[in-house]
Amino acid sequence: MNLAEFFAMGGYAAYVWPSFGLTLFLLIHNVRSARRLHASAREQAMRRLDASRKPA
Amino acid sequence: MNWTWFHKLASPPHFYRLAGRIAPWFGWPALLLIVMGLYGGLLLAPPDYQQGEAFRIVYVHAPAAWMSMFIYGTMAIAAAIGLIWRMKLAHAVAAAAAPVGAWFTFAALVTGSLWGKPMWGTWWQWDARMTSELILLFLYLGLIALRASIDDRDRADRASGVLALVGVINLPIIHYSVYWWNTLHQGATIAKFGKPSMPWEMLWPLLAMFLGFTLYFGAVLMTRLRGEVIRRERDASWLREELAR
Numbered sequence: 382m383n384l385a386e387f388f389a390m391g392g393y394a395a396y397v398w399p400s401f402g403l404t405l406f407l408l409i410h411n412v413r414s415a416r417r418l419h420a421s422a423r424e425q426a427m428r429r430l431d432a433s434r435k436p437a
Numbered sequence: 438m439n440w441t442w443f444h445k446l447a448s449p450p451h452f453y454r455l456a457g458r459i460a461p462w463f464g465w466p467a468l469l470l471i472v473m474g475l476y477g478g479l480l481l482a483p484p485d486y487q488q489g490e491a492f493r494i495v496y497v498h499a500p501a502a503w504m505s506m507f508i509y510g511t512m513a514i515a516a517a518i519g520l521i522w523r524m525k526l527a528h529a530v531a532a533a534a535a536p537v538g539a540w541f542t543f544a545a546l547v548t549g550s551l552w553g554k555p556m557w558g559t560w561w562q563w564d565a566r567m568t569s570e571l572i573l574l575f576l577y578l579g580l581i582a583l584r585a586s587i588d589d590r591d592r593a594d595r596a597s598g599v600l601a602l603v604g605v606i607n608l609p610i611i612h613y614s615v616y617w618w619n620t621l622h623q624g625a626t627i628a629k630f631g632k633p634s635m636p637w638e639m640l641w642p643l644l645a646m647f648l649g650f651t652l653y654f655g656a657v658l659m660t661r662l663r664g665e666v667i668r669r670e671r672d673a674s675w676l677r678e679e680l681a682r
Contacts (some may be wrong), residue, residue: 387480392560401479430677
Protein backbone atom coordinates (compact mmCIF):
# COMPACT_ATOMS: atom_id res chain seq x y z
CA MET A 382 0.00 0.00 0.00
CA ASN A 383 1.42 3.38 -0.92
CA LEU A 384 0.98 6.65 0.90
CA ALA A 385 -1.58 8.13 -1.49
CA GLU A 386 -3.73 5.01 -1.11
CA PHE A 387 -3.47 5.23 2.65
CA PHE A 388 -4.63 8.84 2.69
CA ALA A 389 -7.44 8.12 0.23
CA MET A 390 -8.95 5.59 2.70
CA GLY A 391 -10.71 3.78 -0.12
CA GLY A 392 -12.67 6.92 -1.01
CA TYR A 393 -13.78 7.59 2.58
CA ALA A 394 -11.02 10.09 3.40
CA ALA A 395 -13.54 12.90 3.93
CA TYR A 396 -15.17 10.92 6.73
CA VAL A 397 -12.26 9.00 8.26
CA TRP A 398 -9.71 11.82 8.65
CA PRO A 399 -12.01 14.41 10.22
CA SER A 400 -13.07 11.75 12.77
CA PHE A 401 -9.48 11.03 13.76
CA GLY A 402 -8.58 14.73 13.59
CA LEU A 403 -11.38 15.78 15.94
CA THR A 404 -10.50 13.03 18.40
CA LEU A 405 -6.81 13.91 18.45
CA PHE A 406 -7.70 17.57 18.90
CA LEU A 407 -9.92 16.67 21.86
CA LEU A 408 -7.20 14.55 23.47
CA ILE A 409 -4.58 17.31 23.19
CA HIS A 410 -6.99 20.08 24.15
CA ASN A 411 -8.11 18.35 27.36
CA VAL A 412 -4.55 17.80 28.55
CA ARG A 413 -3.66 21.42 27.87
CA SER A 414 -6.78 22.81 29.53
CA ALA A 415 -6.23 20.58 32.59
CA ARG A 416 -2.68 21.89 32.93
CA ARG A 417 -3.87 25.47 32.43
CA LEU A 418 -6.54 25.00 35.10
CA HIS A 419 -4.01 23.71 37.60
CA ALA A 420 -1.44 26.41 36.79
CA SER A 421 -3.96 29.25 37.00
CA ALA A 422 -5.37 27.93 40.29
CA ARG A 423 -1.83 27.85 41.71
CA GLU A 424 -1.11 31.35 40.45
CA GLN A 425 -4.34 32.78 41.88
CA ALA A 426 -3.76 31.12 45.23
CA MET A 427 -0.21 32.43 45.32
CA ARG A 428 -1.38 36.00 44.60
CA ARG A 429 -4.02 35.68 47.32
CA LEU A 430 -1.41 34.55 49.82
CA ASP A 431 0.94 37.40 48.88
CA ALA A 432 -1.87 39.93 49.29
CA SER A 433 -2.84 38.57 52.70
CA ARG A 434 0.75 38.67 53.90
CA LYS A 435 1.14 42.42 53.27
CA PRO A 436 0.48 44.61 56.30
CA ALA A 437 -2.82 46.47 56.13
CA MET B 438 -11.77 -2.73 58.80
CA ASN B 439 -9.25 0.06 59.03
CA TRP B 440 -10.49 3.22 57.32
CA THR B 441 -7.39 5.36 57.87
CA TRP B 442 -6.41 5.10 54.20
CA PHE B 443 -9.82 6.45 53.20
CA HIS B 444 -9.62 9.48 55.47
CA LYS B 445 -6.08 10.06 54.32
CA LEU B 446 -7.19 9.90 50.68
CA ALA B 447 -9.91 12.44 51.37
CA SER B 448 -7.53 14.86 53.04
CA PRO B 449 -6.83 17.65 50.52
CA PRO B 450 -3.08 18.09 51.08
CA HIS B 451 -2.48 14.37 50.90
CA PHE B 452 -4.64 14.02 47.82
CA TYR B 453 -3.07 17.03 46.09
CA ARG B 454 0.39 15.45 46.30
CA LEU B 455 -0.86 11.95 45.51
CA ALA B 456 -2.68 13.18 42.37
CA GLY B 457 0.50 14.84 41.16
CA ARG B 458 2.46 11.65 41.66
CA ILE B 459 0.02 9.26 40.00
CA ALA B 460 -1.01 11.37 36.97
CA PRO B 461 2.08 10.30 34.92
CA TRP B 462 1.38 6.64 35.75
CA PHE B 463 -1.91 7.05 33.91
CA GLY B 464 -0.65 9.43 31.24
CA TRP B 465 2.34 7.60 29.78
CA PRO B 466 0.69 4.16 29.41
CA ALA B 467 -2.31 5.99 27.89
CA LEU B 468 -0.10 7.67 25.29
CA LEU B 469 1.60 4.36 24.45
CA LEU B 470 -1.73 2.52 24.10
CA ILE B 471 -3.31 5.25 21.97
CA VAL B 472 -0.32 5.36 19.61
CA MET B 473 -0.41 1.55 19.34
CA GLY B 474 -4.17 1.60 18.79
CA LEU B 475 -3.91 4.25 16.07
CA TYR B 476 -1.13 2.36 14.32
CA GLY B 477 -2.94 -0.95 14.53
CA GLY B 478 -6.32 0.53 13.63
CA LEU B 479 -5.18 2.63 10.69
CA LEU B 480 -2.41 0.45 9.24
CA LEU B 481 -2.54 -3.15 10.43
CA ALA B 482 -6.26 -3.96 10.63
CA PRO B 483 -7.70 -5.24 7.34
CA PRO B 484 -10.56 -3.28 5.75
CA ASP B 485 -14.05 -4.46 6.70
CA TYR B 486 -15.68 -6.75 4.12
CA GLN B 487 -18.86 -4.64 4.13
CA GLN B 488 -17.74 -1.15 5.09
CA GLY B 489 -14.27 -1.03 3.52
CA GLU B 490 -11.96 1.59 5.00
CA ALA B 491 -14.82 3.61 6.52
CA PHE B 492 -15.08 1.10 9.37
CA ARG B 493 -11.81 2.52 10.79
CA ILE B 494 -13.87 5.33 12.32
CA VAL B 495 -14.79 2.72 14.95
CA TYR B 496 -11.32 3.17 16.49
CA VAL B 497 -12.19 6.68 17.62
CA HIS B 498 -15.99 6.54 17.69
CA ALA B 499 -16.51 3.55 19.99
CA PRO B 500 -13.85 4.54 22.57
CA ALA B 501 -15.21 8.11 22.64
CA ALA B 502 -18.73 6.78 23.18
CA TRP B 503 -17.44 4.46 25.93
CA MET B 504 -15.74 7.42 27.63
CA SER B 505 -18.89 9.53 27.39
CA MET B 506 -20.64 6.92 29.54
CA PHE B 507 -17.72 5.88 31.74
CA ILE B 508 -17.07 9.49 32.74
CA TYR B 509 -20.76 10.04 33.47
CA GLY B 510 -20.75 6.94 35.66
CA THR B 511 -17.63 8.12 37.49
CA MET B 512 -19.19 11.54 37.99
CA ALA B 513 -22.46 10.09 39.29
CA ILE B 514 -20.71 7.77 41.76
CA ALA B 515 -18.59 10.70 42.96
CA ALA B 516 -21.71 12.87 43.30
CA ALA B 517 -23.45 10.14 45.32
CA ILE B 518 -20.47 9.79 47.67
CA GLY B 519 -20.35 13.57 48.03
CA LEU B 520 -24.07 13.81 48.79
CA ILE B 521 -24.25 10.86 51.19
CA TRP B 522 -21.00 11.26 53.14
CA ARG B 523 -20.52 14.99 52.53
CA MET B 524 -17.09 14.32 51.19
CA LYS B 525 -15.84 17.47 49.50
CA LEU B 526 -13.21 15.73 47.44
CA ALA B 527 -15.92 13.61 45.81
CA HIS B 528 -17.73 16.75 44.65
CA ALA B 529 -14.42 18.02 43.30
CA VAL B 530 -14.14 14.81 41.25
CA ALA B 531 -17.61 15.38 39.80
CA ALA B 532 -16.79 18.99 38.96
CA ALA B 533 -13.48 18.08 37.33
CA ALA B 534 -14.92 15.23 35.25
CA ALA B 535 -17.89 17.00 33.61
CA PRO B 536 -16.08 19.06 30.92
CA VAL B 537 -13.98 16.06 29.84
CA GLY B 538 -17.12 13.94 29.57
CA ALA B 539 -18.83 16.62 27.51
CA TRP B 540 -15.92 16.63 25.04
CA PHE B 541 -16.02 12.86 24.57
CA THR B 542 -19.80 12.91 24.12
CA PHE B 543 -19.44 15.63 21.48
CA ALA B 544 -16.75 13.56 19.71
CA ALA B 545 -18.89 10.41 19.85
CA LEU B 546 -21.78 12.29 18.22
CA VAL B 547 -19.68 13.96 15.50
CA THR B 548 -17.64 10.85 14.60
CA GLY B 549 -20.89 8.87 14.58
CA SER B 550 -22.36 11.36 12.18
CA LEU B 551 -19.26 11.18 9.97
CA TRP B 552 -19.60 7.41 9.95
CA GLY B 553 -23.35 7.44 9.39
CA LYS B 554 -23.26 9.59 6.28
CA PRO B 555 -21.31 7.18 4.03
CA MET B 556 -22.78 3.99 5.59
CA TRP B 557 -26.42 4.85 6.18
CA GLY B 558 -26.72 7.81 3.83
CA THR B 559 -27.63 10.26 6.58
CA TRP B 560 -25.74 12.46 9.04
CA TRP B 561 -28.40 12.13 11.68
CA GLN B 562 -31.50 10.20 12.56
CA TRP B 563 -33.71 10.75 15.58
CA ASP B 564 -33.40 7.16 16.65
CA ALA B 565 -33.00 5.88 20.20
CA ARG B 566 -29.21 5.53 20.34
CA MET B 567 -28.45 8.92 18.83
CA THR B 568 -31.16 10.79 20.69
CA SER B 569 -30.14 9.36 24.07
CA GLU B 570 -26.48 10.21 23.39
CA LEU B 571 -27.51 13.76 22.47
CA ILE B 572 -29.42 13.95 25.77
CA LEU B 573 -26.20 12.88 27.50
CA LEU B 574 -24.42 15.87 25.93
CA PHE B 575 -27.20 18.18 27.18
CA LEU B 576 -26.90 16.64 30.65
CA TYR B 577 -23.17 17.39 30.73
CA LEU B 578 -23.70 20.94 29.47
CA GLY B 579 -26.53 21.42 31.97
CA LEU B 580 -24.29 20.26 34.81
CA ILE B 581 -21.50 22.62 33.77
CA ALA B 582 -23.93 25.54 33.44
CA LEU B 583 -25.65 24.76 36.75
CA ARG B 584 -22.34 24.70 38.58
CA ALA B 585 -21.26 27.95 36.99
CA SER B 586 -24.53 29.68 37.87
CA ILE B 587 -24.35 29.07 41.66
CA ASP B 588 -21.80 31.12 43.58
CA ASP B 589 -21.96 29.21 46.83
CA ARG B 590 -19.70 26.18 46.43
CA ASP B 591 -21.64 23.82 48.74
CA ARG B 592 -24.96 24.63 47.11
CA ALA B 593 -23.44 24.22 43.65
CA ASP B 594 -22.04 20.84 44.70
CA ARG B 595 -25.37 19.63 46.05
CA ALA B 596 -27.48 20.88 43.14
CA SER B 597 -25.21 19.43 40.46
CA GLY B 598 -24.87 16.23 42.47
CA VAL B 599 -28.62 15.73 42.44
CA LEU B 600 -28.86 16.50 38.72
CA ALA B 601 -25.99 14.09 37.98
CA LEU B 602 -27.79 11.32 39.87
CA VAL B 603 -31.11 11.95 38.13
CA GLY B 604 -29.31 11.75 34.77
CA VAL B 605 -27.95 8.27 35.52
CA ILE B 606 -31.24 6.88 34.19
CA ASN B 607 -29.96 7.83 30.73
CA LEU B 608 -26.98 5.43 30.87
CA PRO B 609 -28.90 2.12 30.61
CA ILE B 610 -31.14 3.77 28.02
CA ILE B 611 -28.10 4.54 25.85
CA HIS B 612 -26.63 1.08 26.32
CA TYR B 613 -29.79 -0.92 25.68
CA SER B 614 -31.33 1.43 23.11
CA VAL B 615 -30.09 -0.76 20.26
CA TYR B 616 -31.99 -3.74 21.70
CA TRP B 617 -35.09 -2.05 23.06
CA TRP B 618 -35.90 -0.12 19.95
CA ASN B 619 -35.51 -0.78 16.29
CA THR B 620 -32.64 1.53 15.49
CA LEU B 621 -30.30 2.31 12.66
CA HIS B 622 -27.31 1.94 14.98
CA GLN B 623 -25.57 -1.42 14.96
CA GLY B 624 -25.58 -3.66 18.02
CA ALA B 625 -22.72 -4.32 20.42
CA THR B 626 -19.51 -5.74 18.99
CA ILE B 627 -17.42 -6.34 22.10
CA ALA B 628 -19.58 -5.90 25.19
CA LYS B 629 -21.87 -8.82 24.58
CA PHE B 630 -22.07 -12.39 25.75
CA GLY B 631 -19.98 -14.94 23.95
CA LYS B 632 -17.29 -14.21 21.44
CA PRO B 633 -16.78 -10.69 20.11
CA SER B 634 -17.72 -10.58 16.44
CA MET B 635 -14.41 -9.25 15.19
CA PRO B 636 -11.17 -10.90 14.08
CA TRP B 637 -8.21 -10.36 16.40
CA GLU B 638 -6.29 -8.00 14.02
CA MET B 639 -9.29 -5.68 14.12
CA LEU B 640 -10.05 -6.21 17.79
CA TRP B 641 -6.75 -5.56 19.55
CA PRO B 642 -6.28 -1.97 18.32
CA LEU B 643 -9.82 -1.26 19.49
CA LEU B 644 -9.11 -2.71 22.93
CA ALA B 645 -5.88 -0.68 23.08
CA MET B 646 -7.88 2.48 22.32
CA PHE B 647 -10.50 1.67 24.97
CA LEU B 648 -7.88 1.12 27.65
CA GLY B 649 -5.76 4.04 26.44
CA PHE B 650 -8.71 6.47 26.54
CA THR B 651 -9.70 5.26 30.01
CA LEU B 652 -6.18 5.76 31.38
CA TYR B 653 -5.99 9.10 29.58
CA PHE B 654 -9.07 10.21 31.47
CA GLY B 655 -7.35 9.17 34.72
CA ALA B 656 -4.39 11.42 33.95
CA VAL B 657 -6.53 14.40 32.89
CA LEU B 658 -8.81 13.98 35.92
CA MET B 659 -5.86 13.96 38.34
CA THR B 660 -4.46 17.17 36.85
CA ARG B 661 -7.86 18.92 36.81
CA LEU B 662 -8.44 17.77 40.39
CA ARG B 663 -5.23 19.41 41.56
CA GLY B 664 -6.59 22.70 40.23
CA GLU B 665 -10.02 22.05 41.78
CA VAL B 666 -8.49 21.24 45.18
CA ILE B 667 -6.46 24.47 45.22
CA ARG B 668 -9.53 26.53 44.34
CA ARG B 669 -11.53 24.89 47.10
CA GLU B 670 -8.77 25.12 49.69
CA ARG B 671 -7.48 28.59 48.96
CA ASP B 672 -7.48 29.67 52.60
CA ALA B 673 -6.12 26.45 54.09
CA SER B 674 -2.78 26.57 55.84
CA TRP B 675 -1.40 23.51 54.05
CA LEU B 676 -1.71 25.37 50.76
CA ARG B 677 0.57 28.09 52.12
CA GLU B 678 3.28 25.54 52.78
CA GLU B 679 2.66 23.66 49.55
CA LEU B 680 2.91 26.74 47.35
CA ALA B 681 5.93 28.09 49.18
CA ARG B 682 7.92 25.00 48.26
